[in-house]
Amino acid sequence: MSFDVAILGLGYVGLPLAQQAVRAGLTVAGFDVQPEVVAALSGGRSHVDDLSDADITEMLAGGFTPTADETVIATAAAAVICVPTPLAEGDGPDLRAVTGAAAAIGRNLRTGMLVVLESTTYPGTTDEVVRPLLEELSGLVAGFDFHLAFSPERIDPGNERFGPRNTPKVVGGYTPACTERAAGFYGRFVETVVRTRGTREAETAKLLENTYRHVNIALVNEMARFCHELDIDLWDVIHAASTKPFGFQAFYPGPGVGGHCIPIDPNYLSHNVRSKLGYPFRFVELAQEINATMPSYVARRAQNLLNTDGQAVHGATILLLGVTYKPDIADQRESPATPLARHLQSLGADVVYHDPYVTDWIVPRADDLPGTVTSADLVILVQNHRAYDADALAALAKRFFDTRGATTDSRAHRL
Numbered sequence: 001m002s003f004d005v006a007i008l009g010l011g012y013v014g015l016p017l018a019q020q021a022v023r024a025g026l027t028v029a030g031f032d033v034q035p036e037v038v039a040a041l042s043g044g045r046s047h048v049d050d051l052s053d054a055d056i057t058e059m060l061a062g063g064f065t066p067t068a069d070e071t072v073i074a075t076a077a078a079a080v081i082c083v084p085t086p087l088a089e090g091d092g093p094d095l096r097a098v099t100g101a102a103a104a105i106g107r108n109l110r111t112g113m114l115v116v117l118e119s120t121t122y123p124g125t126t127d128e129v130v131r132p133l134l135e136e137l138s139g140l141v142a143g144f145d146f147h148l149a150f151s152p153e154r155i156d157p158g159n160e161r162f163g164p165r166n167t168p169k170v171v172g173g174y175t176p177a178c179t180e181r182a183a184g185f186y187g188r189f190v191e192t193v194v195r196t197r198g199t200r201e202a203e204t205a206k207l208l209e210n211t212y213r214h215v216n217i218a219l220v221n222e223m224a225r226f227c228h229e230l231d232i233d234l235w236d237v238i239h240a241a242s243t244k245p246f247g248f249q250a251f252y253p254g255p256g257v258g259g260h261c262i263p264i265d266p267n268y269l270s271h272n273v274r275s276k277l278g279y280p281f282r283f284v285e286l287a288q289e290i291n292a293t294m295p296s297y298v299a300r301r302a303q304n305l306l307n308t309d310g311q312a313v314h315g316a317t318i319l320l321l322g323v324t325y326k327p328d329i330a331d332q333r334e335s336p337a338t339p340l341a342r343h344l345q346s347l348g349a350d351v352v353y354h355d356p357y358v359t360d361w362i363v364p365r366a367d368d369l370p371g372t373v374t375s376a377d378l379v380i381l382v383q384n385h386r387a388y389d390a391d392a393l394a395a396l397a398k399r400f401f402d403t404r405g406a407t408t409d410s411r412a413h414r415l
Helices: 014-023 035-042 053-062 070-075 096-106 125-138 176-186 199-229 234-241 265-277 282-292 294-308 337-346 369-375 390-396
Strands: 005-008 028-031 064-067 078-081 114-117 147-150 169-173 193-195 317-321 350-354 378-381 400-402
Touching: 005 014, 005 070, 005 096, 014 028, 014 053, 014 064, 028 070, 035 053, 035 064, 053 064, 070 096, 078 096, 096 114, 096 125, 114 125, 114 176, 125 147, 125 199, 147 176, 147 199, 169 176, 169 199, 176 193, 199 234, 199 265, 199 282, 199 294, 265 282, 282 294, 294 337, 294 378, 294 400, 317 337, 317 369, 337 350, 350 369, 369 390, 378 390, 390 400
Parallel strands: 005 028, 005 078, 028 064, 078 114, 114 147, 169 193, 317 350, 317 378, 378 400
Antiparallel strands: 147 169
């Protein structure tokens, strides 16, 4: 059997991409090195937030074949790498999954195939890391025997408005012909394809998107600190500024940044600038410093709220509401709730949590939400899931600290 595409890595990026391709009528081989993931998907069970078990069953019926056999790559017209790139030692990306996937493709590469890297990384990875591996293992030449491109993933878990089909797809090829081949491939199931001059421009575009958010979140996080000291309601300030119909985009403070992009991706660019050019990307490094200290700042604010009422944080019961990095999903990657809980524990607090999407976490779970809110010495809204009525919970609590600006109740303390 042959496939239109083999997608390597069946996580939060690869699986939605496979779903969209199948819906467009493409036959898709999904390759993953984890046998348990392949077995679960083959049985119609999803492990990502945005796809249900019913979605997987529909994909299987429509032409999706999960496999742990890399030789299936040789039967595909295109191969797309969607593997994770976590931070490595020194703030650069850990490319072991990328090189592993590239090696698997290289061993099965044939003339005429398209290879696309979607995993977020530093500029130059496609040309300097992936291409040599593919050429060495296959004996083929990129841009001549096979096509090579980079197309950054733009998956936003939990986003009900924008998905793989209606989010514009950026594509940059090793050669202009590679760009056109990749654009033609994605054009079969994505509404808008945006071409860049090459792979480095496409790689950097992804990092710019997330650096922009990282820096602006750091700006309002720093403002949150001095606005609190000056008795200025920053949430009201942001609301007022947002009424300007041009020249302003609202960003909001919080207990820290989380997820697979904001706390990680800008560091790839900063690391690349330092290692190749020998000087710092100061905006990114400052933003990282500010955002990384927000959990400890929230912990200090919590301590002060208790102290104001003559209660020590040592021995106090503190309930954290919402421990995922985004509202209304189960994903906990890089969630600021984790360092916040650790900081509070280091101060001697008895920390418990509640989250409708998380059944097991690093501290005990409170199953009785109203009862625990009422009995806790302090309740901190860390993530504002739709299941929470923040004002109602604030009315029940002895003390309520809202880090998301969700409350209107004057009894709540806002970040």
